[in-house]
Amino acid sequence: MKNNKIFKTSDLQKLDKYTIENEPVTSLDLMERAATVFTEKLLIFFPNSHIFNILAGSGNNGGDGYVVARLLHQKGLNVKAFGLHENDCLSPDCAVNRKRFIDMGGCYIEVKNPDNLQPDENSVLVDAIFGAGLNRPVTGFLGDIIHRINCLSHPVVAIDMPSGLMGEDNGENNGAIIKADYTFTFQFPKLAFMFPENVVYVGHWEVLDIRLHPIILREYPAAYYYLTEEVVASRLLIPGKFSHKGTLGNTLLIVGSYSMMGAAMLAAKGAIRSGTGLLSVHVPRKLKEMIHLSVPEALVEVDRNEFCFSGVDNLSRIQAVGIGSGIGTSPVTAEGIRQLLSVWRGKIVLDADALNLLAADSGLLELLPKGAVLTPHPKEFERLAGKSVNDFDRLNKLSTFASLHQVYVVLKGAHTIIATPEGECYFNMTGNPGMAKGGAGDVLTGIIAALLASGHSSLDAAIIGVYAHGWAGDLVAEEQGMRGTRAGDIADKLGWVWKKMETYNMAKQR
Ligand SMILES: NC(=O)C1=CN([C@@H]2O[C@H](COP(=O)(O)OP(=O)(O)OC[C@H]3O[C@@H](n4cnc5c(N)ncnc54)[C@H](O)[C@@H]3O)[C@@H](O)[C@H]2O)[C@@H](O)CC1
Ligand SMILES: [K+]
Known part of the structure; x- marks a missing residue:
């Protein structure tokens, strides 16, 4: 069967690692690839928007966000990246891409207090706070930020996953979760997207192919599949001539x-x-x-x-x-x-x-x-x-x-x-x-x-x-x-x- 598996989000790091080692490709290039397909899709859905505000967390989802910010900036669009970092402990690839965005003259605003998050009027918000690495409900500073975003009327597009949503079981998730209008997710849909109770967070979703290694996609086990034509x-079965x-x-x-x-x-x-x-x-x-x-x-x-x-x-x-x-x-x-x-x-x-x-x-x-x-x-x-x-x-x-x-x-x-x-x-x-x-x-x-x-x-x-x-x-x-x-x-x-x-x-x- 073709690669129509729904892997667990906790398996993603292994798929990632295999691809990096065997394609081979650097993790930074894989991030660039993911953010590039995301940006292309974003611009298909918002062809007439000129103002984008990126909400970037500290992990690789935030790293994707900074790459998206740079790519949009390079296209001459009006981009602002809000750094939502509780401390300055960023993932290495996130740190590199934040620096690249700032170094090219991108507008970067560090948010230390939820009240200071003032998105531009008429902007499209790109949610890059958390992705597949989420391992506990979002509370505290970032929880307040998410609640604040959910009160705004701006369109929200999530990278990979709406921040705060667990990939599979949200039964005990009492934290804050972004209510995205669109989610463009990498490589495969996440199990949580299949459930009616999560539609309010995920919105309309589409899968973006980021070309993780075909061998690992074929061989890594999964219990869940999605159906394609x-x-x-x-x-x-096709009836035989006789x-x-x-x-x-x-x-x-x-x-x-x-x-x-x-x-x-x-x-x-x-x-x-x-x-x-x-x-x-x-x-x-x-x-x-x-x-x-x-x-x-x-x-x-x-x-x-x-x-x-x-x-x-x-x-x-x-x-x-x-x-x-x-x-x-x-x-x-x-x-x-x-x-x-x-x-x-x-x-x-x-x-x-x-x-x-x-x-x-x-x-x-x-x-x-x-x-x-x-x-x-x-x-x-x-x-x-x-x-x-x-x-x-x-x-x-x-x-x-x-x-x-x-x-x-x-x-x-x-x-x-x-x-x-x-x-x-x-x-x-x-x-x-x-x-x-x-x-x-x-x-x-x-x-x-x-x-x-x-x-x-x-x-x-x-x-x-x-x-x-x-x-x-x-x-x-x-x-x-x-x-x-x-x-x-x-x-x-x-x-x-x-x-x-x-x-x-x-x-x-x-
Ligand atoms: N293999 C793939 O599919 C690729 C994934 N990429 C991106 O990488 C993301 C995953 O990145 P990460 O693993 O760095 O994870 P995230 O960026 O989702 O989260 C960052 C880190 O935050 C911490 N954390 C988890 N829950 C928290 C909470 N409730 N409150 C505070 N901190 C919390 C964890 O230590 C986690 O690793 C994907 O969603 C995707 O956007 C892409 O860059 C490239 C390729
Ligand atoms: K996200």
């Missing part, structure tokens, strides 16, 4: 109930657009006509029960099962799931009410086949695994749950997380708030079920399904706006996404 597309509907998999969707018919249609639409050779939709009798009309390609299998799912009879030709969307939580349906899970040991994705039934009866949870895919939203996950005190805690619970039950858990959210039984987590990067609507999850269940049936492993089906679903949602939002996005539109846009991924894959094979 390249990584996802290369996992997608494939036919019998070899591309038969998906069985067990979905819908009399009061939730739409969920069945949406799941079926997601599946029919995602490459299954055959699709069977198992519904209560009352839904039969509706499925025939809305997804004519599907075979409809009718339940014994008129209103809800009560059990299946024949699974002999099925490659994967998708169950849960709109099935309700009646005792009849709970028994139906028990019957299914006691005979089905193959690929399966469980969503919505299927998860609620598992949460209500741990006996059902134990019947899950190894490698099952579960797609809860945070509330459903809470029912399964208990309350979490914060997002980092929820991530740990997710990993523990996936290992304990030997399943893949897809926790839906802005950065949907796929947790594996081996303890790895993949963060999705596609999707938008327009998708946070009823029915979007049903479409995802259909997609994952079809990918499972057409030959993908549980991990690949979850990764590809989540990424494609989000990408399709992004395309819909581009056309209809986030407000205008409907779940059904996401299914309709999937074809375009698959085309892109197939084209990418075939180009690579050539």
Whole structure:
């Protein structure tokens, strides 16, 4: 897999050191490289700004800040660097770059009292107080400075990380944290950026490639990954020339109930657009006509029960099962799931009410086949695994749950997380708030079920399904706006996404 790892910030020094020794490059040149790409990005985002105030700390993040100050000054822009040094104990590279900035005639103001920090009107503030080296909450003088900055209305752009934010766990971080509008971070996104509770600090973030050594990036271990088009597309299976509907998999969707018919249609639409050779939709009798009309390609299998799912009879030709969307939580349906899970040991994705039934009866949870895919939203996950005190805690619970039950858990959210039984987590990067609507999850269940049936492993089906679903949602939002996005539109846009991924894959094979 390409370098899409999310390393721990505490590992950064080792990656840095390896690069310095093996590229080789001096640490000063690496700092220059990082600050240069940061400056380029800054000027893309603020092309019409002429006044920049740099807030520089004493470590290498501050060093980056002084390089940015020098580069902006060299471009003839109006730059002021505020030295926020509690003592004169600067990192060697920070000291060199402060001197270079001052020696070239840059405007440098040493701040010894938070009240003396008076940024220029209309200036863009560059936060270079702390980066990945933060190892305790920020209090005292620098804490006061951060509080003061957070009260200003100036745009704030953080170098690498908003100062005061820990790279991973902020559960016990009661110190001051910069509320940045933008964070341009080096080499890889930090784990803390993935959590909803930190968006107020990180703002819009982008990763800047500072070309740390490819060997160390490939070989140094990480438990967390983020998904990119390249990584996802290369996992997608392309049908062979002699494939036919019998070899591309038969998906069985067990979905819908009399009061939730739409969920069945949406799941079926997601599946029919995602490459299954055959699709069977198992519904209560009352839904039969509706499925025939809305997804004519599907075979409809009718339940014994008129209103809800009560059990299946024949699974002999099925490659994967998708169950849960709109099935309700009646005792009849709970028994139906028990019957299914006691005979089905193959690929399966469980969503919505299927998860609620598992949460209500741990006996059902134990019947899950190894490698099952579960797609809860945070509330459903809470029912399964208990309350979490914060997002980092929820991530740990997710990993523990996936290992304990030997399943893949897809926790839906802005950065949907796929947790594996081996303890790895993949963060999705596609999707938008327009998708946070009823029915979007049903479409995802259909997609994952079809990918499972057409030959993908549980991990690949979850990764590809989540990424494609989000990408399709992004395309819909581009056309209809986030407000205008409907779940059904996401299914309709999937074809375009698959085309892109197939084209990418075939180009690579050539
Ligand atoms: N490998 C990379 O990715 C590179 C990193 N660079 C920069 O280097 C930064 C990391 O630099 P440093 O390791 O010097 O760390 P920082 O500049 O983030 O912090 C400086 C020092 O402050 C001290 N400190 C930590 N928490 C504190 C607190 N709450 N109150 C007071 N002091 C505290 C620590 O001793 C820490 O080393 C990155 O964020 C990035 O900006 C770049 O210059 C070049 C390449
Ligand atoms: K910073």
